[in-house]
Amino acid sequence: MKPPTRTLRIAIADDEVDIRDYFTALLPRLGHRLVGAACNGRELVQLCLAEETDLVITDIMMPEMDGLAAAEQIARHQTELDSMVPVIVMSSHDRPQTKDKPWIVDYLVKPVTIDDLKGAIDNACHLKD
Template identity: 55%
Template sequence: MIQPLRIAVADDEPDIRQYFHRLLPKLGYEVVGEAENGMELVELCRTTKPDLVITDVMMPEMTGIEAAAEISKSLTIPIIILSSHERPGSDDGTANIKCKYIVDYLRKPVSIPDLQAAITRACSAA
């Protein structure tokens, strides 16, 4: 039996984390953990070593971009960034991203087809 893709989710909004916690298993994925800020995400990735990360850009303590950069120092995990802004770099701190493991950007609210397409792209980039 093929193991489901193991995904870590980070967002400072509990309802967004709950949405992914409910949705991802229905799509055949395993949620290995949730974080409410970038620092927690870094630690979560170090301990669970997920196959994929889905993270919000703007979070307390450490942004999703900063967390992605920190994670990529020691782990090779594709990362999907979520943003409530129209496009990356508009005014959410993503203009000067230099993390090669960020494979996609999704605008909130995330549609299921867009999420599945981003996960597929992330898996093929890994």
């Protein structure tokens, strides 16, 4: 597998431990660094406020706070810092309406394959540059 042009610091969130474990193992294989794995949107927001993050990958349907609400809070904070962390959302359901949410750069359907993940991360890298 060809290494990425740069290593990204990535935060993930999913309420399913198997999926968090999958991403924890997969992201370093793709040449990126996992800054943390949250089990709900509230933890994801706290993680992104505490850690410098280049990209967020989040499930949509989670307890306490869903991924879209978490992404919006992260985006609001980033706007205050005059930057924007791109967000990739994933779900096993239909694609949500995200046209009015410029921070959401891609949508993945579960189960997420390594090729789908790599393509979404590469796309997010190009949008961030």
